[in-house]
Amino acid sequence: MPSNPGREWSLTELAAEAGMPARTIRFYIARGLLDGPLHAGRGATYGSRHLERLRRISELRNQGLTLAEISVALGIRRQTGLAAPETWWQYRIGEDVMVSLRAGMSPWRVKQITTLLERLVREQREGKETSQDDA
Amino acid sequence: MTHSAVQFAPLDRETGQEVELAMQRLWLTGRLMPVGARLLVRHIFRSAEPEPLEVIYAFGLPRDAALRRFFISGEGFSVHSELRPVAEAVEAYERGVAGGSLSALAREYADGIVNLTVGNIRPGETVAVELEILAGVELHDGGLRFRFPFTLAPGYHRQARGVELSPGTGEMQLPESEFGDVILPQWKAGANGLHEIGFDLAVSMATSISEIGSPSHPVRVTSEEATQWRVRLATARDLPDRDLILDVKTSGSSAVLAETGESGRITFAAVVPSTQFGRSVDSPRRVVFVLDRSGSMQGAPIEQARRAVEACLGALSDQDRFGIVAFDNQIESLAPGLIPADHDGRERARRFLAGVEARGGTELAAGVATAAAMLAGGTGDLFVVTDGQVFGTEAILETARAAGARLHCLGIGSASQDRFLTLLARQTAGVSRFVTPGEAVDMAALDLFASAGRPVAAGVRCTVEGIVEPAPPKSVFAGTPLLVFGQVEKADGVALHIAWDGGQTTLGLPPCPPRGDFIYLLQGSRLVADLEARGQVQEECLEELSRTYGLASRRMALVAVVKREGDRPGETPATCVVPVGMPRDTAFHVYFSRARVTSRVARQVCLMAPVMEMEIDDRPLFRRAPRRRLPRTADPLIELAQRMEPDGGMPGAGNRDRAAATVLALLCFLAKGHSLSAGPFRLHMVRLVAYLESVASALPKRERSLVKTVLLAARAGKPLPGDWLQLQPSEVWHAIELGAAQGNSISPT
Numbered sequence: 001m002p003s004n005p006g007r008e009w010s011l012t013e014l015a016a017e018a019g020m021p022a023r024t025i026r027f028y029i030a031r032g033l034l035d036g037p038l039h040a041g042r043g044a045t046y047g048s049r050h051l052e053r054l055r056r057i058s059e060l061r062n063q064g065l066t067l068a069e070i071s072v073a074l075g076i077r078r079q080t081g082l083a084a085p086e087t088w089w090q091y092r093i094g095e096d097v098m099v100s101l102r103a104g105m106s107p108w109r110v111k112q113i114t115t116l117l118e119r120l121v122r123e124q125r126e127g128k129e130t131s132q133d134d135a
Numbered sequence: 136m137t138h139s140a141v142q143f144a145p146l147d148r149e150t151g152q153e154v155e156l157a158m159q160r161l162w163l164t165g166r167l168m169p170v171g172a173r174l175l176v177r178h179i180f181r182s183a184e185p186e187p188l189e190v191i192y193a194f195g196l197p198r199d200a201a202l203r204r205f206f207i208s209g210e211g212f213s214v215h216s217e218l219r220p221v222a223e224a225v226e227a228y229e230r231g232v233a234g235g236s237l238s239a240l241a242r243e244y245a246d247g248i249v250n251l252t253v254g255n256i257r258p259g260e261t262v263a264v265e266l267e268i269l270a271g272v273e274l275h276d277g278g279l280r281f282r283f284p285f286t287l288a289p290g291y292h293r294q295a296r297g298v299e300l301s302p303g304t305g306e307m308q309l310p311e312s313e314f315g316d317v318i319l320p321q322w323k324a325g326a327n328g329l330h331e332i333g334f335d336l337a338v339s340m341a342t343s344i345s346e347i348g349s350p351s352h353p354v355r356v357t358s359e360e361a362t363q364w365r366v367r368l369a370t371a372r373d374l375p376d377r378d379l380i381l382d383v384k385t386s387g388s389s390a391v392l393a394e395t396g397e398s399g400r401i402t403f404a405a406v407v408p409s410t411q412f413g414r415s416v417d418s419p420r421r422v423v424f425v426l427d428r429s430g431s432m433q434g435a436p437i438e439q440a441r442r443a444v445e446a447c448l449g450a451l452s453d454q455d456r457f458g459i460v461a462f463d464n465q466i467e468s469l470a471p472g473l474i475p476a477d478h479d480g481r482e483r484a485r486r487f488l489a490g491v492e493a494r495g496g497t498e499l500a501a502g503v504a505t506a507a508a509m510l511a512g513g514t515g516d517l518f519v520v521t522d523g524q525v526f527g528t529e530a531i532l533e534t535a536r537a538a539g540a541r542l543h544c545l546g547i548g549s550a551s552q553d554r555f556l557t558l559l560a561r562q563t564a565g566v567s568r569f570v571t572p573g574e575a576v577d578m579a580a581l582d583l584f585a586s587a588g589r590p591v592a593a594g595v596r597c598t599v600e601g602i603v604e605p606a607p608p609k610s611v612f613a614g615t616p617l618l619v620f621g622q623v624e625k626a627d628g629v630a631l632h633i634a635w636d637g638g639q640t641t642l643g644l645p646p647c648p649p650r651g652d653f654i655y656l657l658q659g660s661r662l663v664a665d666l667e668a669r670g671q672v673q674e675e676c677l678e679e680l681s682r683t684y685g686l687a688s689r690r691m692a693l694v695a696v697v698k699r700e701g702d703r704p705g706e707t708p709a710t711c712v713v714p715v716g717m718p719r720d721t722a723f724h725v726y727f728s729r730a731r732v733t734s735r736v737a738r739q740v741c742l743m744a745p746v747m748e749m750e751i752d753d754r755p756l757f758r759r760a761p762r763r764r765l766p767r768t769a770d771p772l773i774e775l776a777q778r779m780e781p782d783g784g785m786p787g788a789g790n791r792d793r794a795a796a797t798v799l800a801l802l803c804f805l806a807k808g809h810s811l812s813a814g815p816f817r818l819h820m821v822r823l824v825a826y827l828e829s830v831a832s833a834l835p836k837r838e839r840s841l842v843k844t845v846l847l848a849a850r851a852g853k854p855l856p857g858d859w860l861q862l863q864p865s866e867v868w869h870a871i872e873l874g875a876a877q878g879n880s881i882s883p884t
Contacts, residue, residue, distance in 0.1 A: 011707055012233050021316045022229045023252060023710070026189060030710040042235075043705040066308055068298040110302065 008038060008045040018054040025054065031067055032076060033057055093121050156330055157182065157190040157256075157711040161375065163334035167272070167281055167383065169341045169390055170404040170618060171199070171657040174268040174283070182256040187708035189232070189254040193320045193715075195287045196247035198557040199271025201660035202687040207239045207253070207695050209262045216241065216693035218685060220678065224692035228254070231696030235703040239264055242692040244317040246528050247554045247667075248287065255708050257701075269660035269686065271557070273569065274616050276408040278340075278384040282569060285332045285375045286715040288550045289322055289726045291429060291497035292526035297322075297726040304714070305727030309526055318712055324723040326716025331372035334379055338364040341390035341406075344383060350574050351380040351549065376716030377549040380571065387616075391642050393626055394651035401601075401626050401648050402655040407617040412592035413638055414812075420455040420589070421473055421515030423506040423540075426491060429463045430725040431524045433493035435572040436547045440520040441488045443545070443580030446776040447518070448484055450584060450818035451476035453781035458509045459484055462502030463495030472509050477781045497525040500534040507538030516565070516587060517542045520580065523552035523569075524721070529670045531555075532562055541565045543587035545580050547572055550718030558668045564608060566615045572720045577773050581815035586613035592635035599623060599631045605662055611635070620658040659684025771860055772807060775800045776819050783822035784830070787864065794830055794838060796864040797823050798845050798871075803859045810852035824849050841871050 015022040028034040034053050037044035053074070060070045091099045101113060158180050165174035182188035196202075205216045216239070219227065224240060231238030232254040239253045256262050273280040289297060289307055297307040303324035309317060323329060338347060343361035348354070353369035366381060389411060393403040424444045428437060444459065451457060456473035457480070460466060469487045474480045499521060506517045517538075523546045525531065532555075535542055544556040546569035553569045560567035566587055570579045590610035597603045601623030611617050623629050626644040633640050663686055666673050674690060681691035717723050780786055785796035801823045809816045811824065824846060831842045848855050857870055 010233070010705065012229060015229070021225065022232070023189070023191075023254075023318075024316045026707060026710040027191070027318055027712070029707070030712075037707050042703050044707045061308070061311065064294060064296075066296055066298050066306065068300055068306060 006048075008047055009051070010045060011037070014046045014050060014054070017051055018058070020054065020058065025050075028054070028057060031071075033067060033071055033074065091117055093117060094124055097124075157188060158192055158330045158713040161285070161330055161332045163283060163285075163332070163379065164336060165268075166337045166339060167279075167381070168339055168653065168657075169279070169385075169392065169406055170274070170654070171272055171660075172197075172270045172281060172336075173653055173656070174270055176266045176268060178251065178264045178266065179261065180253055180256055180264065181261045182258055184709055185258055187235070187254075187258070187703070187706055188256045189252065189708040189710045190256065190713060191318050191710065192251045192713040193287055193318060194249055194251070195284045195552070196243070196249060196554055197268070197270040197283055198273070198554045199657075199661045199664045200247070200554065201269050201656075201663045201684075202241055202243065202249065202693055203267040203269060203656060203685065205239065205241055205251075205264050205266040205693055205695065207237070207262060207264050207697060209237070209260060209697075212237075212697050212699065214695050214697050216695040218681070218687060218691050219694055221690060221692045224694040227694045227696060228252070231255070231694075231698075232708065233704065234696075234698070235706055237262065237697040237699065239695045240692060241266060241687065241694075243687055243689050245314050245689070246526055246552070247664075248314070248317055248319075250318055255702075269656045271657070271661060271664070273553075273557075273567075274406060274618060275387075276410060276614055276616055277387045278382065280569070281379075281381040281383070282553050283334070283379040284550055284553075285373075285377060285379060286326070286550050286718055287320060288524050288548065288552070288718045288721065289319075290524040290526040290552070291431070293496070293498075295526065297728065299724070299727040303723065305717075305723060307726065313527060320712055321714040322717050322723070322727065323714050324717055326374035326376035329375050329714060329716055332375050333368040333372050335367045336365070336381070338366060338381075338383055340383065340385045341392060342386045342388055344385050346382075346384040348382050349380055350382070350571050351377055354381070374716055377571075377719045378553070389642055391631065391644055392654055393645050393648035394654045395626075395648045396650075396652055396655050399624075400655075401623050401644070402658055403621055403623065403626070403631070403644055403648075404654050404657065405617075405619045405621075405631050405642055407611075407619070407633065407640070407642070409586075409591050409611050409613050409615055409617070411640060412611050412617075412635060414591060418589065420451060421457075421510060421513060422451075422455070423458040423460060423473070423509050423515065423517050425502050425506045425517050425519040425521075426459065426461045426488075427463075427497060427499065427502070427519070427521035428461045428491050428493050428495075429497040429522075429524070430494055431497070431522050431721050432547070433722060433725065435720065436522055436576070437491070437493040439547065439572065439576035440580075441491060442773060442777075443520060443577040443584075445485060445488060446577055446581050446773045447584040448476065448481055449776035449779040450581070450822065451781070452783060452822060453477040457484075458506065459487055460502050460506045460509070461487075461491045462498055462505070463493075464498055465495065466498070466501055466505045467491075468505060468509070472511065473515075475781075481781065497521070499525055500531040503531070503535050503540075503542065504538055507535075507540040510540055512539075515540060517563075518584060518587065519544045519556075519559070521546060521556070522548040522721075523556045524548065525552065525555070528552065528555040528558075529668060532558060532668050533670060535559055535563050538563075543567065543583060545576075545583050546570070547576055548718065549573075549720045554664070558664065561608070562665075562668060564610055566612045575770065577770070578815045581773075581776065581819075582614065585815060585818045586615065592617075592638065594636040596634045597621075597631060598634075600629050603631075604658070605665055620654070620661065622655075622658075656684065656686065659686050663688045772804060772809075772816060775803060776816060779819060779822065782829075783826035785823075785864075790830055790833060791835070791838065792864060794827065794834055794842065795867050797826055798842060799859060799862060799864050799867040801827070801845060801849055802855055802857065802867070805849060805852070805854040806857070806859050808854075811849060812852070820849065838868060841868055844871065 011022050088100045160179040162177045228238045228240040237255045241251050243249050294310040305322040340362045347356045355367045355369040357365045387408045389407050391405045455476040458473045459469040517540050542563040543565040544560045544567040546556045549571050556567045568583050592611040597607045603621040607619045627646040629644045631642045678690040681688040784793045787793035787796045
């Protein structure tokens with residue numbers, strides 16, 4: 001447990017407390033390993049939860065885990081009540097046609113869909129009617 | 136086949152907008168000189184985020200390179216960096232960021248990896264950072280090769296693992312204990328959609344330039360004067376997935392360049408071609424081939440490396456002794472020690488090489504240590520063939536220095552650790568070459584091998600009325616000029632004296648050197664690179680050296696803070712790491728395994744990923760392009776070299792047949808422009824000639840006479856007319872006579 005649960009730090013102070021550069025902390029935030037500051041915008045502050053997490057990340061790194069593995073080990077979930085963010089890939093398959101696919105699909109599914117998209121692109125280029133199945 | 140750019144990019148879930156590239160462009164300009172390059176690398180950063188952005192770009196330094204300074208500019212401001220001890224620079228950067236100011240930090244880590252970090256780029260703002268870099272070049276007798284990394288190659292490190300975060304995106308971290316807080320980029324299997332790169336370089340040589348070419352990029356070359364050329368990327372832009380390589384050919388002769396600095400001190404650099412020294416002494420060789428069979432060598436590089444070693448074996452006589460060590464995570468040797476290069480030894484080597492497949496990591500230090508032990512404390516050379524894709528190079532350098540053997544390095548790769556292999560060879564008194572898999576690697580290996588074993592000058596000493604620094608090499612090898620840096624108080628009437636065992640020469644300095652600091656800075660960057668390779672013990676000296684020359688190093692970093700109206704203190708910028716392309720010719724999954732990350736993690740990481748762009752044609756979108764396979768035998772001359780017997784002759788049923796085959800081989804080499812003193816096959820030709828001389832007296836009169844003619848031609852380096860590569864040995868005598876009867880000049884005189 002943190003020694004002072006109600007304490008808040010600036011990023012510079014947090015970096016000193018955690019014994020790591022502030023840049024590394026910002027990188028961990030961007031990398032999804034650490035939540036953003038308690039108060040966004042000017043006067044951003046960080047709490048004991050951040051410090052705990054940074055110490056845990058350091059421990060895991062010293063054990064030789066990669067950041068991706070640390071992310072799994074920490075069981076990171078969004079705590080804002082919102083659904084987990086999702087990434088979508090956007091395929092521009094023509095001047096006026098866009099298709100969006102959810103990222104993180106299994107490789108066989110990606111292959112299946114992209115094969116269909118390629119056919120669509122080819123047929124579109126050749127000026128053929130696209131069948132309902134292809135669509 | 137049709138090609139059309141189809142983009143698939145991560146979207147912001149809230150807005151549905153594409154995430155834009157944080158670094159949009161990297162443009163290389165500057166000037167190549169006979170002894171190095173002064174480069175200006177312009178990075179264009181742009182924020183499309185609604186909050187301040189911090190961008191981290193990681194790159195590797197070229198050989199013998201050091202950062203000098205940078206300029207950061209944007210709308211209404213232009214600020215140059217300050218050189219400060221690393222801790223101070225980091226503190227200044229963080230204070231700037233915390234104060235809401237635009238801040239930039241260029242900091243070097245181990246292995247010459249640099250993080251250029253630009254913090255607090257405002258929403259919608261474009262910022263340019265122009266970084267000045269001093270860099271060395273690979274000198275050849277007839278010119279130079281310049282190499283600049285447009286991507287950072289992933290590498291093997293015992294404590295690092297690569298992970299595939301999402302299809303075609305890989306990530307790797309290096310241990311903090313060795314690399315501190317360095318941040319590596321994410322690697323993209325396809326570089327389409329990443330930032331664009333390009334170059335426009337001036338080339339100024341001391342002697343007239345005959346040719347400039349690039350095996351890596353399409354180039355447009357214009358000649359302004361005989362010694363002043365310009366080389367640009369021929370297309371509008373290119374991808375960050377390989378090094379730029381430029382070959383500059385000049386009329387090679389000794390050159391002494393000098394400049395007068397602000398203090399009145401004169402710094403000089405002398406380039407003395409190896410041809411000015413002498414010829415190598417023909418003594419028995421002791422050589423160990425050290426072959427990298429790590430996974431990153433798979434495909435063309437390992438095939439080329441195997442073939443190169445086989446061809447080099449053809450240059451050995453049965454008086455020579457050799458060994459072979461193949462390494463990845465494990466070490467395998469042909470034999471515990473050196474074996475004679477006789478018929479049996481070669482056969483064993485061929486069988487051993489046939490079983491060498493690319494796999495595993497790159498434990499180069501262990502490979503070098505094993506090979507050095509095979510020399511058992513005696514003199515000899517290690518001939519290392521590797522892609523150099525390895526992190527933690529300083530430990531390897533330490534092992535190599537401790538081993539006490541001379542290392543000659545042939546690097547193979549489209550984006551590799553040229554810096555490291557240069558240091559590895561130089562610090563062990565050897566020479567290095569770096570080639571791309573698209574070039575004739577086996578020829579480069581043969582050429583290096585021919586020059587590496589026996590120096591053309593040993594015991595080299597350089598003296599001047601001043602300082603010679605860094606200490607020049609003790610040996611000079613054929614094909615590689617001697618480079619000497621130094622400083623003098625006055626140039627008029629001052630000469631550089633170079634002496635070696637059995638010879639000496641004197642070069643005068645230009646009497647009135649122009650003002651300038653380029654040579655001084657190059658000397659400094661070379662000293663910094665050498666000292667950094669010496670590791671922790673030299674850290675204090677490194678800081679002093681950095682201050683003296685005004686160059687960054689692992690102890691001194693560059694920092695700038697731009698205070699502007701509207702700075703918003705206390706805001707945490709969003710951090711973004713600029714991804715780079717996997718080097719061409721390196722398979723993505725050699726470094727990045729799929730298994731370790733759940734899809735949830737992959738999704739989160741994808742939010743940071745920049746736009747990827749992929750070409751669509753008739754192939755599935757996610758299939759990688761097939762690797763280019765080499766034909767089994769790229770050059771018939773290589774095959775001839777591989778087949779040579781230990782006594783220097785070609786194989787055959789008896790002396791007469793063997794003489795015919797040997798004459799034919801010699802004519803083939805001659806026909807392709809090789810001679811006894813030049814070209815990758817010069818050692819082979821010397822041995823063919825020696826064999827023919829030894830057997831000629833036992834041949835019938837007709838053949839003896841024809842052998843004499845061919846030997847005269849070989850010594851004169853003059854080919855005999857004929858399509859020799861198409862002939863069988865049994866046809867060679869008649870073909871020579873026929874040529875004579877048809878009036879072709881078979882007299883080489």
